[in-house]
Amino acid sequence: MKSDIDALMQERNFDALLVFGAAENNPPMTYLTGGGHVGGATLVKLRGGRTVLVCNPMERDEAARSGLEVHLYDEYPIETPGGDSAQNAALRLRAILQQLGVTGRVGVYGQTDFGPLFAMLTHFQNLMPEVQLVGEAREHSLFLYAMETKDEAEVARIRRMGQITTEVVGLTRAYLTGCAVRDDEVLLNEHGVPLTIGEMKGKIRLWLAERNAEPREGFIFAIGRDAGVPHSTGNPADVLRLGQTIVFDIYPAEAGGGYFYDFTRTWSLGYATPEAERLYNQVLEVYHQVVGQLKVNECFKEYQRLACELFERYGHKTPRTEKTPLEGYVHSLGHGVGLNIHERPASGLSAGDDNLLKPGVVVTIEPGLYYPERGMGFRIEDTYWVRLDGSFERLADYPYDFVLPMERG
Amino acid sequence: MKSDIDALMQERNFDALLVFGAAENNPPMTYLTGGGHVGGATLVKLRGGRTVLVCNPMERDEAARSGLEVHLYDEYPIETPGGDSAQNAALRLRAILQQLGVTGRVGVYGQTDFGPLFAMLTHFQNLMPEVQLVGEAREHSLFLYAMETKDEAEVARIRRMGQITTEVVGLTRAYLTGCAVRDDEVLLNEHGVPLTIGEMKGKIRLWLAERNAEPREGFIFAIGRDAGVPHSTGNPADVLRLGQTIVFDIYPAEAGGGYFYDFTRTWSLGYATPEAERLYNQVLEVYHQVVGQLKVNECFKEYQRLACELFERYGHKTPRTEKTPLEGYVHSLGHGVGLNIHERPASGLSAGDDNLLKPGVVVTIEPGLYYPERGMGFRIEDTYWVRLDGSFERLADYPYDFVLPMERG
Numbered sequence: 001m002k003s004d005i006d007a008l009m010q011e012r013n014f015d016a017l018l019v020f021g022a023a024e025n026n027p028p029m030t031y032l033t034g035g036g037h038v039g040g041a042t043l044v045k046l047r048g049g050r051t052v053l054v055c056n057p058m059e060r061d062e063a064a065r066s067g068l069e070v071h072l073y074d075e076y077p078i079e080t081p082g083g084d085s086a087q088n089a090a091l092r093l094r095a096i097l098q099q100l101g102v103t104g105r106v107g108v109y110g111q112t113d114f115g116p117l118f119a120m121l122t123h124f125q126n127l128m129p130e131v132q133l134v135g136e137a138r139e140h141s142l143f144l145y146a147m148e149t150k151d152e153a154e155v156a157r158i159r160r161m162g163q164i165t166t167e168v169v170g171l172t173r174a175y176l177t178g179c180a181v182r183d184d185e186v187l188l189n190e191h192g193v194p195l196t197i198g199e200m201k202g203k204i205r206l207w208l209a210e211r212n213a214e215p216r217e218g219f220i221f222a223i224g225r226d227a228g229v230p231h232s233t234g235n236p237a238d239v240l241r242l243g244q245t246i247v248f249d250i251y252p253a254e255a256g257g258g259y260f261y262d263f264t265r266t267w268s269l270g271y272a273t274p275e276a277e278r279l280y281n282q283v284l285e286v287y288h289q290v291v292g293q294l295k296v297n298e299c300f301k302e303y304q305r306l307a308c309e310l311f312e313r314y315g316h317k318t319p320r321t322e323k324t325p326l327e328g329y330v331h332s333l334g335h336g337v338g339l340n341i342h343e344r345p346a347s348g349l350s351a352g353d354d355n356l357l358k359p360g361v362v363v364t365i366e367p368g369l370y371y372p373e374r375g376m377g378f379r380i381e382d383t384y385w386v387r388l389d390g391s392f393e394r395l396a397d398y399p400y401d402f403v404l405p406m407e408r409g
Numbered sequence: 410m411k412s413d414i415d416a417l418m419q420e421r422n423f424d425a426l427l428v429f430g431a432a433e434n435n436p437p438m439t440y441l442t443g444g445g446h447v448g449g450a451t452l453v454k455l456r457g458g459r460t461v462l463v464c465n466p467m468e469r470d471e472a473a474r475s476g477l478e479v480h481l482y483d484e485y486p487i488e489t490p491g492g493d494s495a496q497n498a499a500l501r502l503r504a505i506l507q508q509l510g511v512t513g514r515v516g517v518y519g520q521t522d523f524g525p526l527f528a529m530l531t532h533f534q535n536l537m538p539e540v541q542l543v544g545e546a547r548e549h550s551l552f553l554y555a556m557e558t559k560d561e562a563e564v565a566r567i568r569r570m571g572q573i574t575t576e577v578v579g580l581t582r583a584y585l586t587g588c589a590v591r592d593d594e595v596l597l598n599e600h601g602v603p604l605t606i607g608e609m610k611g612k613i614r615l616w617l618a619e620r621n622a623e624p625r626e627g628f629i630f631a632i633g634r635d636a637g638v639p640h641s642t643g644n645p646a647d648v649l650r651l652g653q654t655i656v657f658d659i660y661p662a663e664a665g666g667g668y669f670y671d672f673t674r675t676w677s678l679g680y681a682t683p684e685a686e687r688l689y690n691q692v693l694e695v696y697h698q699v700v701g702q703l704k705v706n707e708c709f710k711e712y713q714r715l716a717c718e719l720f721e722r723y724g725h726k727t728p729r730t731e732k733t734p735l736e737g738y739v740h741s742l743g744h745g746v747g748l749n750i751h752e753r754p755a756s757g758l759s760a761g762d763d764n765l766l767k768p769g770v771v772v773t774i775e776p777g778l779y780y781p782e783r784g785m786g787f788r789i790e791d792t793y794w795v796r797l798d799g800s801f802e803r804l805a806d807y808p809y810d811f812v813l814p815m816e817r818g
Contacts, residue, residue: 020523024627025434037627037642057733058640058740074733086546110523114429115516117523118530118544135527137495202621205664209618212611218433218446218665231467233446255614256627324466324483331467 001149001360002031008142009047014134015104016097017142019043021112023066025216025257027339028109028143033066035256040112042093043068044100054096071096086116090123103130107142139344139352148336148344149360155385155395157254158337158362161261162383162396164211165250169265169398171207172200172248176240176269177407185242187269197221198236204250213252216260217341220249227266228372230331230379242270242406245280245376247368251341260341262364264381265398270406276376279369280402283378286310286367287400290333291382296390300347300355300363304333307367308349316369319349327371334364337383359388362395410558410769411440417551418456423543424513425506426551428452430521432475434625434666436748437518437552442475444665449521451502452477453509463505480505495525499532512539516551548761557745557753558769564794564804566663567746567771570670571792571805573620574659578674578807580616581609581657585649585678586816594651596678606630607645613659622661625669626750629658636675637781639740639788651679651815654689654785656777660750669750671773673790674807679815685785688778689811692787695719695776696809699742700791705799709756709764709772713742716776717758725778728758736780743773746792768797771804 009017019028023038032043033053041055041063054071055063063070076095078088097106108121121133136142150158179187179195187195201221208215222234227247240246249264266283268276289310290303308318308329317328324330332351336343345355345363357363363386368379380400385393418426428437432447441452442462450464450472463480464472472479485504487497506515517530530542545551559567588596588604596604610630617624631643636656649655658673675692677685698719699712717727717738726737733739741760745752754764754772766772772795777788789809794802 037640039640056640057735058638061635061638061641084546085548086544108524108527111521112523113547114519114521114523114526115544115550116547118517118527118542119546120544121527122544133527135495135524135529135531137493137528138522138525139494141524202619205621206615206618209615210611212614214623220446226470229467229470231446231448231465232470326466 001151002146004146004149005045005142006048008145009107012107012134012142013105014107014142015047016100016102016106017043017045018106018108018133019045020108020110020117023062026111027147030257030339031143031147033068035258036062036065038063042096044096044102046100046102050100052100086119087123089120090127093120093124094128097128097131105132105134107134107136109141109143139346144340144344147338147340149358150338150362150385151360154259154338155362157259158261158383158385159395161213161252161254161259162263164208164213165252165261165263166396166398167211168204168207169248169250169263172204173267173404175203176200176267177404179240179406180408181242181270181406185270187240187242194239196236197223197234197238197240200240201234201236208252212255214255215250216253216257217251219251220247222247222377224375225372228327228370228375228377230368230370230377240269243268243273245276245378247377247379249379249381253341257339259339260337261396262337262341262381262383263396263398264366264379265400266378266380266402267404268402269404272403275374277402279371279376280378282311282314283367283369283380284400284402287365287380290365290367294357294365294384294392296357296359296386298357299353300334300345300357301349301351303365304347304349307333311367311369327373328369329367330370331368334366334381337362337364357386359386359390361386410560411555413555413558414454414551415457417554418516421516421543421551422514423516423551424456425509425511425515426452426454427515427517427542428454429517429519429526432471435520436556439666439748440552440556442472442477444667445471445474447472451505453505453511455509455511459509461509495528496532498529499536502529502533503537506537506540514541514543517542517544518550518552548755553749553753556747556749558767559747559771559794560769563668563747564771566668567670567792567794568804570622570661570663570668571672573617573622574661574670574672575805575807576620577613577616578657578659578672581613582676582813584612585609585676586813588649588815589817590651590679590815594679596649596651603648605645606632606643606647606649609649610643610645617661621664623664624659625662625666626660628660629656631656631786633784634781637736637779637784637786639777639779639786649678652677652682654685654787656786656788658788658790662750666748668748669746670805671746671750671790671792672805672807673775673788674809675787675789675811676813677811678813681812684783686811688780688785689787691720691723692776692778692789693809693811696774696789699774699776703766703774703793703801705766705768705795707766708762709743709754709766710758710760712774713756713758716742720776720778736782737778738776739779740777743775743790746771746773766795768795768799770795
């Protein structure tokens with residue numbers, strides 16, 4: 001939580017944090033400013049002290065909404081104009097840090113255009129050697145540690161995204177099962193034309209937009225072989241048919257770069273082949289087994305081990321039996337969700353032992369099976385919060401039906 | 410254009426380019442790969458030679474759609490596991506570059522999470538000192554130079570976004586002018602409730618989503634004082650009223666991080682105050698004067714000078730009369746538009762002399778006037794392409810009406 005930041009700075013021996021970039025779609029900046037239409041800003045957080053946001057004059061009103069101490073770039077005149085923008089920005093950054101009395105180790109953060117900032121900080125390091133800039137590997141990132149546990153206010157926002165997500169999934173299901181079906185098992189849209197993945201995805205985008213939710217990292221609506229490739233988002237030209245597995249993995253965020261929800265269901269329209277039905281039931285069984293055993297403060301990867309063990313008993317390859325299986329259970333069990341679609345804690349077998357299901361974390365549980373060569377894939381995913389009392393709350397409810405009967409018989 | 414990249418590399422004495430990050434919402438990666446659901450990829454472009462995309466195994470199918478030579482991270486085993494992800498990624502990057510025979514100066518690019526990449530490249534520089542990593546200040550960026558001129562295929566996509574943009578503006582106008590009006594001049598929505606900026610923005614988001622367009626950088630729909638602050642996006646709680654200036658600046662992109670369009674109109678519903686009418690007409694006059702004088706291969710900032718001169722004749726402050734005016738004409742005339750909402754060429758008075766209106770550029774022309782203390786602001790903006798024959802094409806047409814008569818009288 002935000003209140004952990006000073007302690008996390010102390011652990012890292014950081015005297016200050018520097019966050020660069022826009023206030024939207026930039027998790028550390030959004031976390032500290034609350035978002036808003038602020039472009040290329042510079043945020044300085046001193047250990048145990050002030051947080052200062054420096055922005056362009058045109059964005060002063062938006063920046064003020066953050067409630068932080070706002071300064072304008074104009075207040076820091078550049079000593080030797082004529083250099084390039086990277087040199088000038090380096091001089092200005094020195095002026096800002098000198099005014100705030102910053103020296104020592106400073107962590108650098110921000111979702112931004114890498115090249116110009118790298119150029120600027122290369123100049124800056126020569127100008128102000130008394131400051132040591134430190135980039136952190138993702139798994140060590142102070143912000144990912146702070147963000148790992150969520151308070152009630154944050155979870156209220158994630159829960160609301162869960163409601164929106166399941167509403168949109170419900171609309172999708174209703175639309176699909178209401179379609180007419182041609183003799184060759186192809187679904188027809190309201191104009192009597194074969195329904196494509198692209199058209200269905202367009203409707204889903206619309207339903208999300210109506211609810212002020214954004215598919216900021218895209219979403220997966222994939223059928224047949226594509227459903228068997230975990231990160232294939234689906235071929236827009238593919239036509240929807242009965243009896244094929246559809247993986248619908250939807251992870252929208254609040255518009256403007258806020259909190260995500262993450263959710264997956266697998267469907268087969270009208271009927272399923274016996275093989276698909278058998279594999280789906282294995283995934284559902286593993287899902288329920290894992291969820292039934294979740295305990296607060298356990299290591300998340302213990303449940304990945306459990307999922308692997310259960311899938312191996314059914315004869316599938318897993319990340320335990322080979323390094324990167326291309327079929328079977330090919331990924332890890334879940335991940336933290338917040339302002340990032342993937343954040344701490346991690347569940348991979350090689351994840352650090354400090355990836356715990358401690359009170360406050362929000363995690364997905366998402367076992368799956370993938371057989372692209374057989375034209376099928378399966379995944380079931382819900383998002384859970386570990387409440388402060390140690391109980392697990394599924395943040396949105398939705399049925400686990402695999403075969404969706406068509407309404408017109 | 411893409412065909413300029415090798416020459417631009419030669420000018421900079423770059424032996425290779427490195428692009429990091431996702432294929433979507435990451436302009437240099439989108440430019441070279443065509444987009445798609447590929448996450449943390451590494452692209453290496455050799456001068457005069459191969460372009461190689463290295464990605465995670467799960468994303469191999471999406472990566473293959475780029476048409477580039479695709480490799481998987483797994484092909485480059487890490488020599489000393491046990492380090493952190495930044496150290497491991499540095500070892501892997503060395504293996505990739507050694508295999509491709511890269512040495513010398515290498516430009517680094519990508520819209521990505523700064524800290525982890527900075528950590529990785531700090532390790533990498535120690536591991537492979539024969540490679541010199543170079544970040545470029547934004548105004549020198551090779552990609553912004555390459556992207557500056559657009560071919561017919563790129564402009565077809567921008568033109569299509571222009572059609573979508575003006576359609577949505579038309580729907581907004583029709584909705585507003587169809588509203589009932591209360592005695593106190595407040596607009597009422599279809600439920601008889603005062604219409605807010607927030608509600609109107611929700612409808613606009615919806616109309617964009619229906620057309621597969623995303624307001625990726627937000628959009629501005631601001632009334633009264635907020636209209637007078639150029640980058641204020643509008644207060645959601647503000648109520649729409651007759652006789653106040655509304656600045657509607659809308660700059661959506663193709664869903665998934667493609668090409669932008671940029672467009673602004675200023676409206677006053679029902680009637681306008683004489684002062685507002687006079688100021689609007691000055692902006693319109695300056696707009697037409699500038700557009701009427703555009704000539705191929707001229708320096709873009711000459712038209713900023715022209716706009717300043719014209720506004721100064723009307724008695725307004727401009728960036729020529731003071732450094733950062735807070736009222737009057739407070740910004741520059743326009744900017745290039747493409748995969749970035751702001752790209753080359755620039756029109757600011759301090760922009761380099763190589764910011765020319767050369768064949769292929771796509772630029773906005775957007776003069777404006779801002780008087781927040783008087784509760785009003787004005788801007789008119791269209792996007793133009795300089796055709797290969799040197800003529801200027803406005804990429805979407807839309808009327809310049811200021812006062813919009815209410816339909817119910």
